[in-house]
Amino acid sequence: MATGAPTNWAGNISYTARAVHQPASLSELHEVITQSSSLRCLGSRHSFNRIADGSEIIDMTTLPEFLELGRDRDTVTVNGAMTYGRLAELLAPLGFAVHNLASLPHISIAGAIATGTHGSGDRNGNLASGVAGLQIMTGSGDIVQVRRGDPDWDGHVVSLGALGAVTSVTLDIEPSFDVEQRVYDGPSLASLAERFDEIFGAAYSVSAFTDWRGGAQQIWVKHRVGEPAEQITGLAEATGKRHPLIGLDPQACTEQSGAPGPWWDRLPHFRLEFTPSAGEEIQSEFFVGRADAASAIEALERIGGAIAEALLVSEVRTVAEDSMWMSPHHGRPSVAFHFTWVRDEQLASDAAGRVADALAPFDPRPHWGKLFDDGRVDVAAAYPRRDDFLALVERTDARGVFRNRWFDDVIG
Numbered sequence: 214m215a216t217g218a219p220t221n222w223a224g225n226i227s228y229t230a231r232a233v234h235q236p237a238s239l240s241e242l243h244e245v246i247t248q249s250s251s252l253r254c255l256g257s258r259h260s261f262n263r264i265a266d267g268s269e270i271i272d273m274t275t276l277p278e279f280l281e282l283g284r285d286r287d288t289v290t291v292n293g294a295m296t297y298g299r300l301a302e303l304l305a306p307l308g309f310a311v312h313n314l315a316s317l318p319h320i321s322i323a324g325a326i327a328t329g330t331h332g333s334g335d336r337n338g339n340l341a342s343g344v345a346g347l348q349i350m351t352g353s354g355d356i357v358q359v360r361r362g363d364p365d366w367d368g369h370v371v372s373l374g375a376l377g378a379v380t381s382v383t384l385d386i387e388p389s390f391d392v393e394q395r396v397y398d399g400p401s402l403a404s405l406a407e408r409f410d411e412i413f414g415a416a417y418s419v420s421a422f423t424d425w426r427g428g429a430q431q432i433w434v435k436h437r438v439g440e441p442a443e444q445i446t447g448l449a450e451a452t453g454k455r456h457p458l459i460g461l462d463p464q465a466c467t468e469q470s471g472a473p474g475p476w477w478d479r480l481p482h483f484r485l486e487f488t489p490s491a492g493e494e495i496q497s498e499f500f501v502g503r504a505d506a507a508s509a510i511e512a513l514e515r516i517g518g519a520i521a522e523a524l525l526v527s528e529v530r531t532v533a534e535d536s537m538w539m540s541p542h543h544g545r546p547s548v549a550f551h552f553t554w555v556r557d558e559q560l561a562s563d564a565a566g567r568v569a570d571a572l573a574p575f576d577p578r579p580h581w582g583k584l585f586d587d588g589r590v591d592v593a594a595a596y597p598r599r600d601d602f603l604a605l606v607e608r609t610d611a612r613g614v615f616r617n618r619w620f621d622d623v624i625g
């Protein structure tokens with residue numbers, strides 16, 4: 214069944230697709246793909262740019278849900294459109310966990326891994342790094358199965374939606390673990406820069422929230438129970454529960470009292486049953502190498518006043534290095550500088566441009582799913598395996614069914 218085109222979650226993108234297909238089975242998906250010359254898959258619509266737009270769109274959420282535990286009980290295979298929140302609901306009673314989550318559990322697994330979506334933690338790779346296998350229906354309608362270790366594996370997971378429709382994802386799992394979350398009043402930005410390794414190394418996952426003017430307003434510390442606890446000296450624990458956006462109701466946020474709770478109820482900042490973040494917003498994010506953390510913080514503090522009108526809040530996180538060809542964390546341990554902007558395209562674009570300029574000395578890579586000016590990104594320079602990825606896309610999808618305008622403009 215085909216319906217009219219929806220908007221993305223934030224409402225800043227109206228998809229231009231002339232049809233949205235809603236296959237209820239793999240055979241219907243096969244029919245849609247083989248009868249079309251240009252398609253794009255849609256996950257949970259949480260991206261902020263035209264990465265998911267196309268002449269026609271496949272809404273992957275109408276395919277059947279499934280979850281199969283691997284024979285060795287160290288992986289689980291699920292439908293691509295399953296959200297991490299739903300995965301948690303199904304995994305938790307089985308006593309398993311995945312290594313990390315983004316700030317919200319509402320996003321689809323296939324959509325998140327396609328863009329290199331990440332949480333925080335010096336030792337935590339992005340969510341794509343926890344993928345052990347994929348099943349993809351390519352533009353010819355054939356099913357391709359790939360597993361970690363196969364030739365060209367590193368080109369398959371952060372695929373930007375260009376290889377085909379991801380129908381199943383096999384994820385690494387581990388025994389369920391508990392996390393204690395506490396929020397601290399942050400130090401000055403100068404101190405955040407100076408003590409970066411100490412603060413971000415203090416727990417399994419650490420985030421700093423700031424407006425780049427008044428210091429780091431909040432440090433969110435997610436300590437994995439059973440690991441040694443490091444104290445961040447000199448920071449006072451917040452009195453009362455906090456929302457990253459000062460003034461918004463913290464009820465939407467996960468527990469911060471330090472009480473231990475399951476991974477799925479502490480690693481995201483936002484609870485599944487509430488609207489994450491502000492809702493009326495646009496987001497940008499840029500990654501620089503870990504070695505440049507302090508200089509990048511200083512550079513952003515210098516433009517704090519200039520981006521103030523557009524900025525709701527900014528978040529700093531760390532992501533471990535990986536080898537995936539199109540991952541923004543390819544080949545370097547990374548620091549993520551995230552910006553939640555007001556939902557005003559012009560203000561947000563101008564502010565994102567200022568951020569890109571400020572970070573230019575540190576070779577920033579943008580988050581593929583967020584707002585950035587593609588004219589400022591030299592993808593060939595930033596991604597040494599880009600040509601291998603383009604060759605893989607051509608081999609896998611010879612008809613170019615899953616390429617879209619965004620892909621041609623940004624990736625080449």
Ligand SMILES: Cc1cc2nc3c(=O)[nH]c(=O)nc-3n(C[C@H](O)[C@H](O)[C@H](O)COP(=O)(O)OP(=O)(O)OC[C@H]3O[C@@H](n4cnc5c(N)ncnc54)[C@H](O)[C@@H]3O)c2cc1C
Binds near residue numbers: 323377
């Ligand atoms: C409130 C909010 C908070 C966020 N927090 C974080 C965060 O903490 N960390 C972070 O890194 N990002 C974050 N993001 C960004 C978000 O994680 C990414 O944009 C992610 O790609 C969204 O997944 P999705 O399923 O909504 O993908 P969509 O926006 O639906 O699609 C993204 C891409 O995935 C492709 N795709 C989707 N499903 C399939 C499929 N089955 N097969 C093939 N291709 C597919 C699409 O074609 C497109 O190229 C946040 C976004 C919002 C709105």
